Amino acid sequence: MDTWWLLAIPVIFGLGWIARGFDLKELLSESARLPRSYFNGLNFLLNEQPDRAIEAFIEVVKLDPETIELHFALGNLFRRRGEMERAIRLHRNLLERADLPVEFRDQALFALAQDYLRAGLLDRAESAFKSLADTPHADQAAGFLAEVYQLQSEWQLSIDALRRSGADTPTKSRTIAHLYCELAEAAIERKDLKDAREQLARARTADAALLRIVQIEIGIAAAEQAWARIVELADQTLAEHPEFAPQIVEAYIDAAQHVAFSAPGQRPLDAQLRSWFDASPNDALAAVIIKRLEAAGSMSAALEFARVALQRLPRLSQAHALLRLRATMQGDGDEDLAHITQMMNGMLRSQKRHECRNCGFRAQRFFWQCPGCKQWDTLPYAASPVGP
Known part of the structure; x- marks a missing residue:
């Protein structure tokens, strides 16, 4: 047996070497058949020159219409560049080919559905993604279909689509919780508090840690005038x-003014606000504290707090608050100070101080869903403490 193994090993090695030679010849033969434009296109892609890569690949497609995979690559490049009309036309042409295999037909329909979504043709995108329900692209199509429904504010349909979109993940669960929160807010608006509580319970089941749930609970309590709650x-x-x-300080102050907030064991309102600011400095709390001090006639205390806030939040908003207070206390005596304050006020109105952690989109105000990448819970609750 040992002797046979010694003879077999060189034979197997030799056969492998011969097979390698055939594979290498076949690879070289296939490479020789590819147009030079194909390799030029790959080179442009590697050098991050998508415009020139597209031109090269278009030339290949003209010379060899059978290169189906290259059609898909070219369509994806068109979509990335925002050339939706060309991407749609290319994928439609693929679907119209009578000789296109079934697996490529499904792939072309999936690509076309994404083109429609990116182009804002939501009805066509919805129809195309639904057509992929019984294909290998079903899970991904359901995820995109959920996005279509969110753009149409069809929250329940989006939840149903998401549940069909494959394995559960923390991101998926959080998204579903946000969608139930949207349904709860809609119920509050139409004063159906029973439905609002049911939707909120479903949101809590999906993701109990979502802080938005607390905000909506406060909204329900406000509708019932349950101030202590x-x-x-x-x-x-x-x-x-x-x-x-x-997110909740305004509702909190309004509720606190309806209850005996200075009861034994309860912290005074202004002291409570200041403790929260000390724990997590932000523009919203600073503005509320300054406003309350001004309303109470404590201008010196307001000015002193504004100095502290500027040290904790070194940004334009706090500098503006400090200068505005100084201008108010000095009256009309300092025209330069008043002019600077007015100029800074205009600059603040145009500032975008909430930046998405996922895509970098910047907004002037807070959104639960990023307007840029459409992801949920990616904008900071408060504006960044580091200003321009």
């Missing part, structure tokens, strides 16, 4: 998440 919810939440104060 609002104070309780805010105290519990901000003890662990002081960065969430900008």
Whole structure:
């Protein structure tokens, strides 16, 4: 047996070497058949020159219409560049080919559906993604279909599509929780508090850690004028998440003014606001504290707090607050100071201070869903403490 193995090993090695030679010849033969434009296109892609790569690939497609994979690559490049009309036309032409294999037909329909979505043709995108329900692209198509429904504010349909989109992930669960929150907010608007609570319970099941749930609970309590409940919810939440104060501080102050907030064992309102600011400095809390001090006639205290806030938040908004207070206390005596304050006010109105952690989109105000990448819970609750 040992002798046979010694003879077999060189034979197997020799056969492998011969097969390698055939494979190499076949590879060289296939490469020789490819137009030079194909390799030029690859080279342009590697050098991050997509415009020239597209031109080269278009030339290949003209010379060899059978290069189906290259059609898909070219369509994806068109979509990336935002040339949706060309991408749609290319993928439609593929679908119209009678000789196109089934697997490529499904792939072409999936690509065309993405083109429609990117172009804003939502009805066509919805129809195309639905047509992929029984194909290998079903899971991905359901995910895109959920995005279509979100753009149409069809929250329940989006939830149903997401549940069909494959394995559960933390991101998927959080998205579903946000969609239930959207349904709860709609129920509050039409004063159907029973439905609002049911939707909120579903959101909590999907992702109990979502802070938006607290905000909507406060909204329900406000509709019922349950002021003590609002104070309780805010105290519990901000003890662990002081960065969430900008989202609920106005409702908290309104509720606190309806209850005996200075009862034994309860912290005075202004002291509570200041403790939250100290724990997590942000523009919203600073503005509320300064406004309350001004309303109480404590201009010196407001000015002193503004100095502290500027040290904690070195940005244009706090510099403007400090200069505005100084201008108010000095009256009309300093025209230069008044002019600078007015100029800074105009600059603040155009500032975009909420930046998406996913795509970098910048917004002037807070959104639960990023307007740029359409992802949920990616904008910071408060504006960044580091200003321009």
